[in-house]
Amino acid sequence: MILHHSPLSPFARKCRILIRAKGLDVKEVEAPKAGANGYAAGDNPLGKIPCLERPYPDVSLYDSPLICEYLDSLKEPWLPSTGEGRWKAYRAHRIGDGLSEVVYNRRYEVVRDESLHWPAIIERHDTAITNTVKYLDDIVQYLPNVWSFGTISIICALDYADFRAGHIDWRVIAPKLTKWHEGFTALPEWVSTNAYD
Ligand SMILES: N[C@@H](CCC(=O)N[C@@H](CS)C(=O)NCC(=O)O)C(=O)O
Structure with a gap:
C-alpha cells in the first residue's frame, strides 16, 4: 500500500x-x-x-x-466496534479535524494579497480556533493520554495550529491541554512525523 x-x-x-x-x-x-x-x-x-x-x-x-x-x-483496532466509546472516539477525531480545517481555511484566506483579505471571515476562523482550544481544555480530562483514534487528530491539529496560526497562543488559553499535549511530544511517532520545526 x-x-x-x-x-x-x-x-x-x-x-x-x-x-x-x-x-x-x-x-x-x-x-x-x-x-x-x-x-x-x-x-x-x-x-x-x-x-x-x-x-x-x-x-x-x-x-x-x-x-x-x-x-x-488492520491491527488491534483502537476504535471500539460498538458502544459509547466508539462515538466518543469519532467525536474526538472530528473535533481535531475540524480544528485543522479551520486553521487550513484561515491560511488560504491570509496567504493571498492583503487587498483581497476578508476580515470578517478571518475573525470567524480565529474565533473558532480560540473557542475550540478552550473547549478542548475543558474536556481534556476525558481524553486518553495515549495514541487513540481520537487523540491522533487533536494532537495533529494543535501542532498545525502552532505552525499556521501561531498568532493565537493556544498554550496561554489552554494550560491543561498544554500539559496533555506535552505527554505526546517525546513519542517516536510524534517526533518522526513532526515537520514543523
Ligand atoms: N477532508 C480531507 C482534507 C484533506 C486536505 O484538505 N488536504 C489538503 C492538504 S492539508 C490538500 O490536499 N489540499 C490540496 C488542495 O485542496 O488543492 C481529509 O481529511 O483528508
Missing part, C-alpha cells in the same frame, strides 16, 4: 502516526502538486491528500478519517 501525503498536512500526519504506532507495512510517498488539479497522486478526483493506494483496482481510499479507520482496522 502507498500513502500519498505531504509532510505538512495534519490530515496526512494522522495516518503517518497510525502507520508507525501499529508498525503497518505502508510506503509513504510525498505527492507532487499539479496546479488546478490539486495533488496529482493516488486516485482522488478531489486532488487532495492523503490518499491511500491499495493493492486492488479502483479502491483507493480518501479522506483521512476513512483512511485512519481502515488502517486502524
Whole structure:
C-alpha cells in the first residue's frame, strides 16, 4: 500500500502516526502538486491528500478519517466496534479535524494579497480556533493520554495550529491541554512525523 501525503498536512500526519504506532507495512510517498488539479497522486478526483493506494483496482481510499479507520482496522483496532466509546472516539477525531480545517481555511484566506483579505471571515476562523482550544481544555480530562483514534487528530491539529496560526497562543488559553499535549511530544511517532520545526 502507498500513502500519498505531504509532510505538512495534519490530515496526512494522522495516518503517518497510525502507520508507525501499529508498525503497518505502508510506503509513504510525498505527492507532487499539479496546479488546478490539486495533488496529482493516488486516485482522488478531489486532488487532495492523503490518499491511500491499495493493492486492488479502483479502491483507493480518501479522506483521512476513512483512511485512519481502515488502517486502524488492520491491527488491534483502537476504535471500539460498538458502544459509547466508539462515538466518543469519532467525536474526538472530528473535533481535531475540524480544528485543522479551520486553521487550513484561515491560511488560504491570509496567504493571498492583503487587498483581497476578508476580515470578517478571518475573525470567524480565529474565533473558532480560540473557542475550540478552550473547549478542548475543558474536556481534556476525558481524553486518553495515549495514541487513540481520537487523540491522533487533536494532537495533529494543535501542532498545525502552532505552525499556521501561531498568532493565537493556544498554550496561554489552554494550560491543561498544554500539559496533555506535552505527554505526546517525546513519542517516536510524534517526533518522526513532526515537520514543523
Ligand atoms: N477532508 C480531507 C482534507 C484533506 C486536505 O484538505 N488536504 C489538503 C492538504 S492539508 C490538500 O490536499 N489540499 C490540496 C488542495 O485542496 O488543492 C481529509 O481529511 O483528508
